Amino acid sequence: MILTVTLNTALDVTYAVPALVPHSSHRVGEMSERPGGKGLNVARVLSALGHETVVTGFVGGSTGAVLRELLAETGHAGTGASAAGAGPSAEAGAGSSAEAGTAAMAPPPRDALVTVAGNTRRTLAVVDRSTGDTTQFNEPGPQVSAGEWAAFLRTYEDLLSGADAVALCGSLPPGVHVGAYAELVRLARTAGVPVLLDTSGEPLRRGIAARPDLVKPNADELAQLTGAREPLRAAHDARRHGAHSVIASLGADGMLAVTPDGAWRASPPAAVQGNPTGAGDSAVAGLLSGLAEGLSWPDRLTRAVALSTATVLAPAAGEFDGPAYAGLLPRVGVERLAPAA
Amino acid sequence: MILTVTLNTALDVTYAVPALVPHSSHRVGEMSERPGGKGLNVARVLSALGHETVVTGFVGGSTGAVLRELLAETGHAGTGASAAGAGPSAEAGAGSSAEAGTAAMAPPPRDALVTVAGNTRRTLAVVDRSTGDTTQFNEPGPQVSAGEWAAFLRTYEDLLSGADAVALCGSLPPGVHVGAYAELVRLARTAGVPVLLDTSGEPLRRGIAARPDLVKPNADELAQLTGAREPLRAAHDARRHGAHSVIASLGADGMLAVTPDGAWRASPPAAVQGNPTGAGDSAVAGLLSGLAEGLSWPDRLTRAVALSTATVLAPAAGEFDGPAYAGLLPRVGVERLAPAA
Numbered sequence: 001m002i003l004t005v006t007l008n009t010a011l012d013v014t015y016a017v018p019a020l021v022p023h024s025s026h027r028v029g030e031m032s033e034r035p036g037g038k039g040l041n042v043a044r045v046l047s048a049l050g051h052e053t054v055v056t057g058f059v060g061g062s063t064g065a066v067l068r069e070l071l072a073e074t075g076h077a078g079t080g081a082s083a084a085g086a087g088p089s090a091e092a093g094a095g096s097s098a099e100a101g102t103a104a105m106a107p108p109p110r111d112a113l114v115t116v117a118g119n120t121r122r123t124l125a126v127v128d129r130s131t132g133d134t135t136q137f138n139e140p141g142p143q144v145s146a147g148e149w150a151a152f153l154r155t156y157e158d159l160l161s162g163a164d165a166v167a168l169c170g171s172l173p174p175g176v177h178v179g180a181y182a183e184l185v186r187l188a189r190t191a192g193v194p195v196l197l198d199t200s201g202e203p204l205r206r207g208i209a210a211r212p213d214l215v216k217p218n219a220d221e222l223a224q225l226t227g228a229r230e231p232l233r234a235a236h237d238a239r240r241h242g243a244h245s246v247i248a249s250l251g252a253d254g255m256l257a258v259t260p261d262g263a264w265r266a267s268p269p270a271a272v273q274g275n276p277t278g279a280g281d282s283a284v285a286g287l288l289s290g291l292a293e294g295l296s297w298p299d300r301l302t303r304a305v306a307l308s309t310a311t312v313l314a315p316a317a318g319e320f321d322g323p324a325y326a327g328l329l330p331r332v333g334v335e336r337l338a339p340a341a
Numbered sequence: 342m343i344l345t346v347t348l349n350t351a352l353d354v355t356y357a358v359p360a361l362v363p364h365s366s367h368r369v370g371e372m373s374e375r376p377g378g379k380g381l382n383v384a385r386v387l388s389a390l391g392h393e394t395v396v397t398g399f400v401g402g403s404t405g406a407v408l409r410e411l412l413a414e415t416g417h418a419g420t421g422a423s424a425a426g427a428g429p430s431a432e433a434g435a436g437s438s439a440e441a442g443t444a445a446m447a448p449p450p451r452d453a454l455v456t457v458a459g460n461t462r463r464t465l466a467v468v469d470r471s472t473g474d475t476t477q478f479n480e481p482g483p484q485v486s487a488g489e490w491a492a493f494l495r496t497y498e499d500l501l502s503g504a505d506a507v508a509l510c511g512s513l514p515p516g517v518h519v520g521a522y523a524e525l526v527r528l529a530r531t532a533g534v535p536v537l538l539d540t541s542g543e544p545l546r547r548g549i550a551a552r553p554d555l556v557k558p559n560a561d562e563l564a565q566l567t568g569a570r571e572p573l574r575a576a577h578d579a580r581r582h583g584a585h586s587v588i589a590s591l592g593a594d595g596m597l598a599v600t601p602d603g604a605w606r607a608s609p610p611a612a613v614q615g616n617p618t619g620a621g622d623s624a625v626a627g628l629l630s631g632l633a634e635g636l637s638w639p640d641r642l643t644r645a646v647a648l649s650t651a652t653v654l655a656p657a658a659g660e661f662d663g664p665a666y667a668g669l670l671p672r673v674g675v676e677r678l679a680p681a682a
Contacts, residue, residue: 025477136366
């Protein structure tokens with residue numbers, strides 16, 4: 001089982017409007033809602049890949065109730081990835097194109113969220129149909145009490161005992177201490193469970209000091225963390241700060257990995273046009289599933305780049321295009337980099 | 342008891358952001374939620390004025406559940422109008438200033454909403470703190486089935502038997518026929534209950550043909566309805582179409598009334614700065630409460646103009662400033678107009 005932690009879950013709402021005109025009134029043409037927060041997005045992709053997945057974190061109030069209801073409905077068939085040759089057996093170079101459509105129907109991520117008194121936040125994406133651009137509004141999230149944090153820690157430790165890997169994802173809700181991820185990294189390491197950390201700012205800085213197995217910053221987050229603008233140098237710096245492996249996502253340029261076993265750069269076969277929302281979460285799912293399956297670094301990176309590229313290509317934000325994923329797997333380029341000076 | 346009908350209720354959500362920048366991401370600083378839809382706003386003001394009020398219409402889904410919960414909490418104390426000298430006894434020229442603060446604690450409007458399978462809509466107002474401007478997003482509302490409409494009609498007829506007056510307010514949700522307000526006007530007239538209609542477009546046009554006691558269009562709605570740009574001429578036209586009395590709201594210029602008893606113009610003592618959201622709903626509450634109390638037309642108009650002006654002055658959108666209301670009552674100017682040619 002793979003565990004994902006989303007401390008600040010969200011109900012992701014999308015409004016489509018013909019054109020966004022500030023200080024005017026808009027009739028919303030179409031709206032959609034789905035469970036959100038990075039760890040929930042990662043879990044949805046893991047589930048579509050055929051992995052048994054459990055989600056924990058905080059949920060509460062009427063928004064939280066809607067989130068849980070939608071989460072229970074998240075099946076393989078409902079994700080838009082149902083045509084994917086996307087099971088754990090669909091490896092890079094292992095005949096994945098031929099296997100498209102054969103993936104098992106995975107169950108939805110299992111809900112092990114911890115209930116809080118406050119109301120789960122919403123995020124609102126207003127899509128301007130005239131330009132395709134998105135304007136985003138993020139609510140802050142519920143206040144989490146010390147008692148609620150303690151209840152979460154008990155749940156987390158119970159779940160770790162059955163986990164093959166754990167991902168700690170996203171921002172912290174109000175009331176959770178800034179060293180929270182460092183605490184969760186240490187508990188995972190004590191339990192012997194490989195841990196991936198995907199956050200930013202001070203929570204990332206403190207989390208890295210607790211020596212997680214993987215961190216997956218983007219280029220901006222990495223630069224903010226280390227002060228170095230050049231991603232390869234910054235990734236080496238982040239390793240020195242405590243991360244065993246650093247996987248930097250470089251947008252359309254793919255990913256850069258600096259690990260104890262060497263450094264690699266993985267690139268999609270060509271630049272693609274589409275919606276990058278959720279591409280980073282798909283990359284985390286690719287890395288984490290590859291880790292749980294014992295894949296080599298080049299195969300993990302191949303999967304992560306193919307998944308994130310197939311996410312940009314999917315019509316719905318945050319979903320991945322299954323056939324595109326299967327087609328991309330054999331076409332991702334992975335280059336080994338020279339050891340650092 | 343005064344009945345208000347809101348077929349397309351809404352949960353009104355407000356987000357405050359430092360500045361609205363299209364195609365960027367915003368952290369929402371403050372958010373608030375309150376029961377909305379014109380008839381619910383009217384009921385809240387009637388309740389603050391000390392009137393026993395019942396609300397009906399449609400409500401459903403998780404948003405509807407939140408709306409009902411907040412509606413039950415709507416007390417006089419919670420409206421921001423708790424300091425109002427705003428009871429039925431606080432008449433124009435009847436020492437209302439001296440009575441400020443003495444209004445009875447009114448109970449919240451009684452919930453007689455009819456449950457539907459669909460989800461009640463939200464409206465979102467994004468307030469740009471740098472300019473004070475608001476950008477509005479309105480969801481369409483739930484699909485209402487024929488069976489749900491029939492259930493509503495039974496509730497409506499039951500409620501009419503105990504009503505002193507009824508207000509029919511706002512837009513129609515999807516699935517409700519365009520002649521819905523005409524049907525509701527006829528039922529009220531059959532029951533002998535005075536009926537006020539506050540809507541726009543084709544539902545207003547058809548509703549007027551059913552001969553409501555009052556309509557309260559704004560200048561734009563009136564022009565759209567009759568083709569006449571000049572409000573006095575347009576109001577006379579609307580009467581010829583079937584409305585017994587036409588009260589046109591003219592924004593900062595006050596209100597114009599054309600009735601079987603004569604025509605009047607009522608004006609606030611001075612132009613005021615503030616948020617006009619809900620001013621029209623407060624005017625409806627003023628007219629309806631004056632009708633239920635048997636006030637003269639000049640006194641009804643005085644109350645409507647004082648309430649809508651006090652709503653513009655209140656810090657919270659849609660609330661009215663109680664002391665300002667009491668202070669405005671003796672200062673509203675009412676001028677009798679010459680009979681139409």
